[in-house]
Amino acid sequence: MAQIPNLDNAALNLTALREQSQKELLSIIKSIRGKKCLVIDPKLAGTLSLILQTSALKEYGTELRILSADPLQTECPKVVYLVRSQLNFMKFVANQIKNDESKGLQREYHLYFVPRRIVACEKILEEEKVHQKLTIGEYPLYLVPLDEDVLSLELDYSLQECLIEGDTSSVWHVAKAIHKLEFAFGVIPNIRAKGVASTKAAELLNHMQLEDPVSMDNMGIPEIDTVILLDREVDMVTPMCSQLTYEGLLDEMLEIHNGSVEVDASIMGAQQDGKKVKVPLNSSDKLYKEIRDLNLHVVVQVVRQKATSIQQDYAEVKSTNTQSVSELKDFVKRLHSLPEIARHVNLAQHLQSFAAKPAFHARVEIEQIILEAQTYETCYEYIEEIIQKQEPIETVLRLLVLFSLTNGGLPKKNFDYLRREILHSYGFEHMPLLYNLEKAGLVKRQESRTNWPVISRALQLIVDIKDPEKY
């Protein structure tokens, strides 16, 4: 079960894109001779697993380590750090080098920034007095293909950075990544943007095209016709609601990371308990491609139907001896899809055990009520109650944000009351969190009447939950 997705069916030649990234990484590894320890930041380690098999790195005498605050444990005389250019990682790197020094270890250090060198990071290295000891380079990994139709920038914190910290680095990053894509697939003639950050990204992209034009001489028609940029802020409602599709629930319950979920082996029907297995989830799996966006109930039906039809075939094969060879061949072919079916039966069953609980139904129901935005009191009291009951704070905040969004904020008295209840129930250390939510406009004091009901009706944003077939 390879985690690296098959990209043969992609509309663009994403395989070439991925191979380019592979090549660049391997050339970095090869450029440093001898045995070396490759230290990767935790998130990047996952990302790289979408680009190449880690065993490929080991061929070049590479030991793998994950960057952390702890000292580095390795025998290698050379250390290669491969980290995203984030300030917090620099302290880790500096500490590890200093720790080596205090032990009298002489090592050769290399630091490759992903995707590019950043002055601020190097400044921290200078202040920690380790900058001189490092040979610094870049690994320009901007986009990673997650699936045949998804490229990811892997910018986990961009929303927080833009909305709360005012750090718009990610916007530049987006523009740069698209510009880089243009060198492979031609200049994209149409750019549409919605939202402040997207507009800025489009502007930057435009500027980059002037500064560093993509030569169209040896390219035909641009392969990408239009790029549409959307701010997450355009729709904050959706991510606050519970997921109901198969893929959505998988992510919500089991968390999809880098195109796969990690689950207990027992869930997948294996004998050994306590062991974790990785299940890849991408469109190379034909069945998954078919059911990923369906409602869980429908998924169960589809999977069951597939299983029973094979069962019937099997019964037929067993009972009669009249099939031709080609008919048998067909049957065997269908048998090959059995492991896939089994895999999804197991996963869907596991999800069902959550989704069937009354708590889940209650949650989906209250979300629906909040979205309808008709009965303020019910919603308010529900949220008050789950705070007082000390339900998980993520659940509380998601509903509270949803409530605030659809209601255009909360009246000051309620707003302060609920916030106080949260601090009392979960601790005062959540003060900055509430402040940041307010700063981002996600939970706020009501200033004007909400336009949510008008918008949601005009744009038909709400689908009737009672008809799961529809979506």
Place this chain on the structure above:
Amino acid sequence: MSSSVSVAAEWDLLSDRFYRRITIYSPLPWSSPATTTASSSGGGSSGVGRLDLSTHIVAAAPFGGPIAAVRDDSKIVQLHSEPSRRRLLLFSSSGHPLASSPWTPHLPRLHSLAFSSSLNLLALLSDGSLLRFRLPDLNPITSSSPVPLLPPASGGVADAVFWGGGVAILTEDNRVVVTTDIEVDDPHPRELADPGVAEDEQVLCMAVVEPQFVMSGSPEVLLAVGDRVVAVDEDGVQVLGEALEIGPVQKMAVSPNGKLLAAFAHDGRLLVIPTDFSRIIFEYECDSALPPDQIAWCGLDSVLLYWSEVLLMVGPNGDPVQYNYDEPVMLIPECDGVRILTNSSMEFLHRVPDSTTLIFGIGSMSPAALLYDARDHYDKQSAKAYDNYQLISSSLPEAIEACIDAAGYEFDVSRQHTLLRAATYGLAFCSRFPHGRFQEMCKILRVLNAVRDPEIGMPLTVKQYKLLTATVLIGRLINANQHLLALRISEYLNLNPEVVIMHWACEKITASAAIPDVVLLEGLLDKLRLCKGISYAAVAAHADNSGRRKLAAMLVDHESQSSKQIPLLLSIDEQDKALQKSIDSGDTDLVYLVLFHIWQKISVEKSAPLDFFGVINARPLARDLFIAYARHSKHEALKDFFLSTGRLQDAGFLLLKESRELERNPMASKGSPLHGPQVRLVEQAHRLFAETKEHLFESKSAEEHAKLLRVQHQLEVSTKQAIFVGSSVSDTIKTCIVMGNERAAVKVKSEFKVPDKRWYWLKSCALATVGNWDALETFSREKRPPGGYKPFVEACIDAGQKTEALKYIPKLTDPGERSEVLVRIRVDTAC
């Protein structure tokens, strides 16, 4: 065919081939003093003018390059009107003075001059040190003091041979030192293997096989010692050609392709042998056994020997050709011939090309000759033209090709013209001949004629031009400050004019010290606009280096690439502009670059950080990035920033963060009696929040937080259990109830004004956790719960006590709720 005869009359036959001497420039300006004073301008003109080859050390660059000269002070010279101080002189190949500079006195004796392949002038002094000068102004490169090439105590230079990229030096104590990177700052000389010259022996002459012709890639030095020739390289010494019994060699020259060697032996024989000395290709016995002053290859087919007044050209067969000169001569080998420089003229001696022979050869009836003739008749409106055409119609393409080719070899413009016209006459009858070939030659000739002009003085042949390439030619032109011509040529040949314009702009800035910035800027922009995508930043950097900071600032404004523009703005102290531009660029890395630059400057200048805060506070992106960075490493500076810019709430949150870090650190919290530092930080934060109007909620919360910490501490003291600090109000209450300390719980409830609703949830949950069902029941009877009996039901269900739950379910008022709970009990059991 009368016109052709006169052409061929000037040719000389050597073996079976014709050679011709073309006078390119004559007379040279320096031979008639009257013209030189007029053409050279300004200072130094008095020193430039007369050049006598016999009294000067001279170097001339190949590919029609310039000529450099310094008076040879080892010779006795009669000074006419010249100053007695020696000067370094630079002329074009056409004898036009380009520059001159005083020769530094008290230097060791000058041994030789030479040009490197990128046209830097090299001067080797007799002690083995090297001076390098940049053209066209003869400014010394890197430093004005000579770079030593020889190891100390080697006795100085006995002989030296230069080539485009290096020099080989024979020292007085018969060692060989070579450098192959003569243009770089450190030429890195290295000594070759010891040639093994005995005490009583003498090195008669030397020659070098250039590195590009040697397999190993490093030069091979040939030394004639006694009656043998040795090849010296880095690894060892090899005695060559003993079997050939040549005897002592007096003079040697390596052919332009590095494969052959011309050697003049002591008995007056000239021998041509391969450089591996495997055999003698031919030999010629000269009249004189006296070694020639100069020996040079003319192409690959003949060797020139020069004795005073006589120049002898020797070929593989037949009699040599002799030319007489009554003045000194300098032979300048080119790839396709030899230029002959005299005091009064510049000539080019080369083999007559085949196409030219076909057309102009006496009695030639070749198609090319007939075509040439036909054009002549046509111009005279003679019907013979068509007769000629009919004779050659089958071989017309060769005839046309020959005419075009021959035109390329001509220096005389009118003859180029007649040859090309002959070609066009043929083209009219021949559609299958590629017209591009004709156009290409016309283009090349236009370029060549332009640079051959005496004002420019680069007498390139077609072959030299193709070898040199147009790009290098343009490079040479701009280095000679011939920018206009360079621009015209690059436009004409469709080459990117960026190099030319950029160089021009920089030179213009250097030369225009007196022109005001605004005027100069206009002039520069006019030209820079010609070239899209040109780097204004590079020009601006040059302006800044030339001490014109204001001009640099104006120029850098026009740079479109932020990543080039911003560092430059910083280097010319335009911080505000740099900051604004970096923000506009959207590239946060550039913003950081500027921020750190300003920050660094402030810490050097010790001016108050307030200035810095003021600068960044006006610009949100810069401000936010500073904050993001400072959060990681500069807490104190950040706090100062928040306080000085009135962002008290942010300072407050920063204090809260610090207090949490204290809490996480066990040494700081559990050890100290009152959790003093932590509480103090929270209280400080509370006061900061209180000072702003908008953060009442935060202020109250911080106040409550401090209170909670105190209460929890007291609880820890009274219960002697360190389990309270760090938990929430609700958890504190629950803990109290779980511990059976109802009074403490009630006290916390009232102190923090916990609403009844929550109280019921907390208490029932806590009682259920410890399984105190009686207390739970008593609690339910106290009074009617404000939020109904739901807390009791859920507490029981969560604890898995269905029977207990059933006690309270009937009390639920909402029937819907009731049935829901019943369902839940059943489902849970089912699971």
